Amino acid sequence: MxxxxxxxxxxxxxxxxxxxxxxxxxxxxxxxxxxxxxxxxxxxxxxxxxxxxxxxxxxxxxxxxxxxxxxxxxxxxAVELPPAYLASHDGSEQAAGRGSGREHDPNDPDPPISATNFSPTEIKRRSRLEPEKKFAFPNTFAHPDAYYFNVKHRTPSFFGDPVRDMxxxxxxxxxxxxxxxxxxxxxxxxxxxxxxxxxxxxxxxxxxxxxxxxxxxxxxxxxxxxxxxxxxxxxxxxEPKNPKEAARIESMLKQQEEREAAREASAAALHAAKKQQLAEKLKNADQQGGGDGPQAEAASADTPLEAETQAVEEGAAAETKATTGLDKDGEPLTAEELAAEHRSQLKALIRDAKRLLSEKDKMGAKQKQRVRLFMSEAKRALSRLGKKDVADSLEDLNAETTAAAARDGLMNHLAAILKGLHLDQQPTQTSAEAEKEGEDAAAAPRTFEEEVEALSPGEQAALARLLKEDAENPVDESKPYLTPWRxxxxxxxxxxxxxxxxxxxxxxxxxxxxxxxxxxxxxxxxxxxxxxxxxxxxxxxxxxx
The missing domain is CATH 3.10.290.10 (RNA-binding S4 domain)
Known part of the structure; x- marks a missing residue:
């Protein structure tokens, strides 16, 4: 060939x-x-x-x-032989006349009974042609070039009468x-x-x-x-791939990976520097014969340059608390502090989810990229929560959360953890602190939902459906066609x-x-x-x- x-x-x-x-x-x-x-x-x-x-x-x-x-x-x-026609007629109605049978006027409004009167396909076809006959004008032709053939007196019969009943x-x-x-x-x-x-x-x-x-x-x-x-x-x-669009997405993903790698490297370097600094301070304190630790630390930061450097380090350490699980001194965070950091991360995720849901009707390539970025951030936040926290939160779910957990996709776990961490109330407190803050709340009642726009069950379901669609039709640059597929x-x-x-x-x-x-x-x-x-x-x- x-x-x-x-x-x-x-x-x-x-x-x-x-x-x-x-x-x-x-x-x-x-x-x-x-x-x-x-x-x-x-x-x-x-x-x-x-x-x-x-x-x-x-x-x-x-x-x-x-x-x-x-x-x-x-x-x-194929000629249809409806069973209803065969059961009610023996064919004698078609035996009248001579040769091919009695001729009937095709324009007769009451034609004789035949198999076409019982055929569902023929009845549907005639009903489809009725509107065209209603608006048809006499002495006109359906074919666009019928006028040319009519003028030349060479009009074939199937031009004047369209091929419909044959x-x-x-x-x-x-x-x-x-x-x-x-x-x-x-x-x-x-x-x-x-x-x-x-x-x-x-x-x-x-x-x-x-x-x-x-x-x-x-x-x-x-x-x-x-x-x-x-x-x-x-x-x-x-739809085939667009080379320019593929190159743009590839460069964007590469930049995102580079930023993530740089962030992790800076966090690791900061963690190592803080450990080294803490070890040197302890060593100097031992050599000085038990000098006052806090005073020595304050004295080490007397100059403006050293103070500014220390402030920058403290700000970077505050940003990496949730990722490293350490405070500014390099010591592990407490459970309450870690939960607070996780809640702040989930706050940002909720705001992103709100923004995504507001744009779900006009989803384009950029919006779908934001969905994938949100999914990666949600996965990262869930992995930082730890398996123990997830298990504890799932045990404390009520019936509504159990129904939500039946949904497919990533948003099930995110909604369950949002409910399991009891984000609608403050962290666990002692009885004295609870009574004191209860009095303050009576004067100025303020809940977590008022501070953060939490996701409603309907929005959770919509976001779960959005993420499920993205999971079923993901972006895969290895495919020879454009992804998500359309x-x-x-x-x-x-x-x-x-x-x-x-x-x-x-x-x-x-x-x-x-x-x-x-x-x-x-x-x-x-x-x-x-x-x-x-x-x-x-x-x-x-x-x-």
């Missing part, structure tokens, strides 16, 4: 292709019948042009001699191609074009009935199930599945139910070409048979 030819989506001499390409969509919008097939040409020329247009869409990657072997003049159709057999000309594996993959929306579907088959990403099928020309039989690798489907149907552009006009396929998009599998057939008013072979083009193409291939 030849590869894609240059100017495959030519805009000067357009041909519609089996592809989701935006240029192909533009050519499809420009597709007309009159200027393409000119009826002042010979019948041979008309057939040649129609064949060229039809083969441009139906299997251009298939060799002409291969398609000629596949072509069949026997076009499949069975469009000619639209089934290329029905044998629908059995091909690559075409079926394209029809099931697993690939953006038949050429890409063929590539999936050749590279072993397609299975038929559980076995790898590397032949894109394999003809499916009714009941065959074919399956495509989900990663290939995500790549084919997802459908590619210009997909909507091509998003349909034929009736002869049963598709499960969750597992990227489909079943070829039966061969496509023609019914009254519709054909199951998807084609953008009008009826007369398919008719002329059928006559072209019919000449050799």
């Amino acid at each position: 030849r590869s894609r030819r240059p100017r495959f989506y030519n805009l000067k001499r357009p041909k519609v292709r089996q592809s989701w390409n935006k240029f192909n969509l533009y050519n499809l919008a420009r597709l007309t019948v009159g200027p393409t097939i000119r009826y002042n040409r010979t019948f041979f020329q008309q057939k040649w042009i129609a064949k060229s247009i039809a083969r441009g869409y139906h299997g251009p990657h298939v060799r002409e001699r291969d398609w000629e072997r596949m072509f069949s003049r026997r076009l499949l159709s 069975t469009p057999y000619m639209q089934m000309t290329f029905a044998p191609l629908e059995r091909r594996l690559d075409v079926a993959i394209f029809r099931a929306l697993f690939a953006s074009s038949t050429l890409q579907a063929r590539q999936f088959c050749v590279h072993g990403a397609v299975k038929v009935n559980g076995k790898t099928m590397r032949h894109p020309a394999y003809l499916l039989n009714p009941g065959d199930m074919f399956q495509v690798d989900p990663e290939r489907v995500l790549y084919a149907t997802g 459908p590619r552009k210009y997909l909507a006009p091509f998003a349909f599945v034929p009736r002869y396929l049963e598709v499960n998009q969750n597992i990227c599998a489909a079943v070829y139910l039966r061969h496509p057939v023609a019914r009254r008013g519709s054909a199951e072979v998807p084609t953008p070409l009008p009826y007369e083009t398919s008719q002329l193409a059928f006559n072209w291939y019919l000449r050799r048979r």
Whole structure:
């Protein structure tokens, strides 16, 4: 098979292709019948042009001699025989008259009873056409070029009366191609074009009935199930990567990692310096023969430069209390001090959650990045709380918290710890301190919720859902498609599945139910070409048979 030819989506001499390409969509919008097939040409020329247009869409990657072997003049159709009609009539109502039966006026408002009166499909089709007939004007034609043919007195009957009440057999000309594996993959929306579907088959990403099928020309039989690798489907149907955007995100993540590494390195260096300074002070105190420790420490910071340096160190130590668990002297923090630091961290997380929830309706790339940053910060805060604190908090949860813990994702643990730490009240105190602060609270009542805008249960659920969606569709730079995944552009006009396929998009599998057939008013072979083009193409291939 030849590869894609240059100017495959030519805009000067357009041909519609089996592809989701935006240029192909533009050519499809420009597709007309009159200027393409000119009826002042010979019948041979008309057939040649129609064949060229039809083969441009139906299997251009298939060799002409291969398609000629596949072509069949026997076009499949289906006539509905409703059981209600068969049970109530024996066919005698159609036996009147001679030859083909009694002729009836097609404009008769009360036509005789037939099988179409009992067919649900036919009833639905007629109800769909009723509004069009209501607003139709007499002596007008539905075809855009019908006026031209009427003036030239060469108006075919199917131009004056649109193809609605007949069975469009000619639209089934290329029905044998629908059995091909690559075409079926394209029809099931697993690939953006038949050429890409063929590539999936050749590279072993397609299975038929559980076995790898590397032949894109394999003809499916009714009941065959074919399956495509989900990663290939995500790549084919997802939006492609933007190199500039990928480079920007990569640089941003790299800067974030560098800042985190620098922060950890500064905290470790500060911790080591404080330990070294404390050891030197103890050593000097021992050498001086038991000198006053606090006085010596105050004397060591008499100069302004030393005082400023000490203040900077104390400020940096205050920022790293929660990360290192040490105070400014390098000693471990008490449980109450550590809990206070954790609560201050969770305050910031709550404020971030409020801001994220306020922007969840207009989530863009930057907002999703903020969601991921919030998730990483929440994970870091939860890891610092320690397993023991988490276990203790989970034991003290009430029924409402138990219900919240049933949610999926990271926010379950965050909400449980927020409730388990009793952030709505002050830390545990002695009875005397509680009585004293109770009197102060009576004068000026102030709770933790008033100081910090806590998350309500509804906001917790919304944030949990937001984080769950981000966890299900995360950012992964190793993927060949854009993440978080979203459908590619210009997909909507091509998003349909034929009736002869049963598709499960969750597992990227489909079943070829039966061969496509023609019914009254519709054909199951998807084609953008009008009826007369398919008719002329059928006559072209019919000449050799």
